[in-house]
Amino acid sequence: MGADFVQTLFLTFKLATLTTIILFFIGLPVAYLLAFYNFRLKSVVETFVSLPLVLPPTVLGFYLIIFFSPDSFVGKFLEETAGIRLVFTFEGILLGSIIYSLPFMVHPLQSGFSSVNRSIIEASYTLGKGKLQTLWKVILPNMKQAVLTGIVLTFAHTIGEFGVVLMIGGSIPGETKVASIAIYEEVEALNYGRANLYALVLFVITFAILIVVYTLNKRFTKAENL
């Protein structure tokens, strides 16, 4: 208990926060592309985005290990040129989380983009405003609900992830040992009390996040229907 408990929780939320922030900026262009453009191979892109929904996390984790292990071409290249090792490191579980939570960011944003009235976008263009300005000033402020949903789902999903992290990160305290793995280990060691503590903290925090989201969502919906 004590220091390593706090360390594990801190690591869990650090991972979730970083994943969410990075995914927001990756998810935005991907969702924008999927919502507004038709291109060849669009279905292929959509399939890749959705794959983590159905693929067992262990499969994803397994391929990540194979791909990034120091013996593989990519792993060796990364380590020799950039000094980055992705297996059994925080950077590794961050990458795993980003891939694994991709659909939870892209799907809400994509449907948010599609729900925005086309004519307000066209209106912005005819008023001389470019695509980027239209995105920030007109599109995103009118799909707050979708943005919020994407952020929260990604955050919550990353906190709850287990398989991918275990495969690519293992369970190194302070580096890759997140709360969900800690719970598993404590139960295996028959430390039900500590497992319960982790579980309770996760439960309370996720509950609090969701209730804030639903309250906010209600307010957005009300504002939109005025």
Place this chain on the structure above:
Amino acid sequence: MKIKLKKRLKGYKGDFILDVDISIRKGSFITIFGRSGAGKTTLLKMLAGLLKPDEGFIEVSGKVWYDSTMGIDLPPQKRRVGVVFQDYALFPNMTVEENILYGMEKKDEDLLEMLLSLTELKELRKRKPQSLSGGQKQRVALARAVARKPDILLLDEPLSALDIDMRKKLQEELQMIHRTFSLTTFLISHDFSEVFRLSDKVFVMENGKIIKEGRPDQIFVQERISGKVRFSGEILQINREDVVYIVSVLVGNNIIKVVADPDEVQDLSVGDKVVVASKAFNPFILKSE
């Protein structure tokens, strides 16, 4: 200003080709008149750069906006157009004032105040569009479109959703704005009275083609009937009463009942555009209200 455009369109009655070749005097008020599905909105969107024509040419005040042979196709941002959309397309996240300011290239407080007072929106400047009535939204959309100081103003049936009084008032405002900013205005409409009141020139569009053009009175009043009184209208109903028929015709906002014999009724049907004319009698004119 020259417009020459072609585009294949999918209509609800099958494909047709939009093929328009018109030239317009700068500063004039133009109406494109026609029933829905004729390609009016498509034409407007192609002018604004929101839709790509198959081939053609657009030139406005000496500048080429589109030329398929030269490969010129300015994006909407580079064309100086103001568009008032059918559904107004106001930004829900901005107040009335912010909506109008968004349309400006540089923040211009004087122009904002002028537009707000022209459109009687001063008291509503801090409101969000959701809390405005249809007529008020319409005014915001108009003010926003003009805020950019466009070369041409495009209006897509802007008044069709409003009631009569509001319509009349807005028609006046529209004309005032048209003159104040010396705009070339394009109005899409299928309302006779609106076209009559507002436009210098009418283009009648059918199945993607301009079938008639001219002054409103030349277009809508058929010269071959030399009646003393005549109204254009639309047949609402044909009822048989004993040996004669009663034809109800919608003229403006009034229904006129006309007695017709069976021969006359034969090639008339509900929805036909007709002219009701009287030769023999001098009608009374009484002041109403």
